[in-house]
Amino acid sequence: MWESEITDNRRMTHTNVTLAQVATAAGVSLKTASRVLAGEPHVAPQTRERVLKEARVLGYRRNAAASLLASGQQADAISVIIGDMTNPFYAAMAQGIEERAREHRMILSLSSSGEDPDTEWELAKGAARQRSRALIVVSSMEDNSQYLDLVRTGLTVVFVDREPRAIQADSVVLDNEAGGRLAATHLLEHGHTRISYVGDYEWLPTQQARLAGFSDAMSEAGISNWERLVRKDAHDVARAREIVRELLDLEAPPTAFVGGNNRSALAILHEVHSRYPVGRRPAMIGFDDVEWAGVLGLSVISHDSRDMGRQAADLAFARIEDPSKEAEMIELPVALTERGSGERPPFS
Template sequence: MTHDTHGPVATPPRPVRRPTLAAVAERAGVSLKTASRVLNDEPNVATATRARVQAAALSLGFRRNAVAADLARGGASRLVGFVTGDLANPFYSAVASGIERELRGRGLQLITASSDEDPERERALTEELIERRVGALVVTPTSHEHAALRDELAAGLPVVLVDRPARDIEADTVVIDNRGGVRAAVSHLLAHGHRRIGLVGDESRLWTFQERREAFVETLAGAGITDPDRYVRDGAHDADRARAFVDELLALDQPPTALVTANNKITVGALHALRDRTGAASDRQERSVALVGFDDFELADLLGVTVVGYDAAEMGRRAAALALARAADPGRPTQLVVVPTRLVARGSGEVRTSGSSGARRTDA
């Protein structure tokens, strides 16, 4: 015989089960159907019966499953799905905040999921949200194929695309004025005497970067630059890769004197590279590389970073408004909303070349 020297083994506690609708009906002494009608706030129930069911639900701690109730009546749930490109990016957090604020007053709730710019993950997430019968769907497309969304659009599901359009479906869309923003950035640098201007961008397959790259090249070509794409680098999907690209550009025999960075994460990487170079440099000209970033970001004002800014939360608000309008009127024409940009001069984009003034100026 063996003896347990450690004492009796404790039995894990049983999980507490939520009270059911049947338990509420039993305690109130009514039928399951009557209990359901009361808790779904349906009419034609006697006042005394309604009070008895509500008291039973309160005493049991019953919580109504609103999603299940909506689906049981054959409708969509009160949930709205948002598939972002990268939830870690503050841009998408601001867009989600705008969507949520617009939905809040309508009794709707937002579910947010990130595709991490992976087309397969985007497809899986959209299909999962559709299976949950969301009332509307907001998507930042990273895939080039949207058969599932096409079918749902035909079935009447409100679908809104945000930040990028989709090539194979027609849906309400909210985008930034990418071309106008980049034109303003490049023109600003040209006005400060720069001719060798670089662009560090995201994945070349992304529509947003394609728009920004084309505007960059066109603006430089229009200013008489014969090799406008000489200093263009793409594929910088994170700050570390952007930092490496900036290091590579500034190590050239004829480096760019100014940079445009195509999103907030790339700007952060560029700032790291420029800081490293400033710390090691003894030549003022080498330290004076102008920088304009696309997207504003936290602390950019304190760091003196000139940016192409816009209202990301307003993008989310407009996307949610389009979804609600589509739900109210499924036959309305599709809309394209272009959110304007503005150049915010804070210092980094106002560095003049030595050939212009040889000194740093901050012109608004």
């Protein structure tokens, strides 16, 4: 082993030894040092031994990513960009992608944009520079056309959860409009008319589709002024709780809530449980069947997040096999899971 052979006191203790340092120590050109460490033939035996010796002495470690870039090869990796590492919806989706990646003997590189478009784009370019086989992204951009620049470099790009805009690309999304309609219809059937929708960022396609479905159901039921109980931009629990408190303080507060994402649903639960006794609580329906929803008895618009990840990965591998095929969008169904919170009658 190299470690046991190293006795030269020139051995460096840090890990950022460069190829140039090895070449200088061995008295050869950078190109020759590179050829030796890459295992290429046609190098004089004495020169090879000298370069390898200096690499051992200095503690040089070859950078696999840099080697791939230099060779033009692609890494056996799938890059994934999500919006929020703490969101259980994305965690389940990433598990599904990883399952498929393992089947293809590839590793998963997971990162978070924090819902910032600039951060997302830097991460996406990084995936291209590292020569990932594919990028699966939950995009926070309102215009995805610049992804075409990455596709032209040979990077396979698949959009998941949020459909791409201003670009034709493979994607896996939910039938969000049906989900919004299903939630509103269920509450209407239980006698509610003052139903509040607490949604995500207004620009998100998921938010727009869910609210569109909710809106259709309310309008078709002949409910007037339902828009006054619609709130948007509740992306995190803290902001959603502020919004729910304001709604509950109204002279005629909602008798039912639809949480447009799992964060707003959790906020509704917090505020309702802290303010009302069991028999007087407003009805509630959330989106995403996360683990705590079952524990807390929350009725939800459910779907298989892990399967969404698997299908996104399947699209990526299919695109790798056939880059010329037409872009495909898979829309996954949703269903209502009843647990009691969405089945309460109006309390007043």
